[in-house]
Amino acid sequence: MSSTEQTLSIIKPDAVERNLDNEIKEMFKSKGFKIVKEKKIQIEKVEAETFYKVHETKPFYNDLCSYLSSGPIVVMVLEKENAVLANRELMGATNPKEATDGTIRKKYGISIDKNSVHGSDSVENAKIEINFFFKD
Secondary structure, eight states, X not given: OOOEEEEEEEEOHHHHXXXXXXXXXXXXXXXXXXXXXXXEEOOOHHHHHHHTGGGTTSTTHHHHHHHXXXXXXXXEEEEEETHHHHHHHHHOOSSGGGSXXXXXXXXXXXXXXXXXXXXXXSHHHHHHHHHHHOOO
């Protein structure tokens, strides 16, 4: 039995810089996602470090945090049945070169770091990530 879920999506600095936010939002909408909340913000590196804390032992952690805080981002709450999995499928592989045709990262990603979008990797993390950006 599938149910409606929410997931967090971030349009990263490389995509915002290239004015791709509306095109990416349209890709989500065309796949049946409802954008429940959205805002364009710029975060400090310390906030990025908190957000990506799950990766802090990995070698790319510092670069990832520097990058996410390097320019404006668009954070969105997406809603749909099985939203987490559906979003990950639409985003495509982390490395744009390995991403499937028709995915956001294949179409817009520049590199493994500048891959245009972030999406929650589980329902549990989606709740944490949504709360991080949208503390109501």
